[in-house]
């Protein structure tokens with residue numbers, strides 16, 4: 001159980017927003033362990049960050065960098081799809 005005081009310090013450290021998506025909806029904030037406790041992470045403030053419920057669920061038990069690189073892949077995929085669509089359009093018009 002994280003004390004109210006500790007919680008507000010983590011929020012402050014994370015600039016009162018979800019560190020992944022930037023959501024400022026405080027009612028959806030959760031405290032996330034950067035290195036999960038199951039992977040040897042500690043309960044120190046330095047190992048905590050603010051995540052919204054959605055990002056926390058998406059992150060699951062993975063380490064930060066894994067999560068980010070996975071997200072980044074999504075972005076690349078998205079851009080590729082967009083580019084493909086553009087190519088399709090240009091090939092059908094020529």
Ligand SMILES: [Zn+2]
Nearest residue numbers: 018021052055
């Ligand atoms: Zn979020």
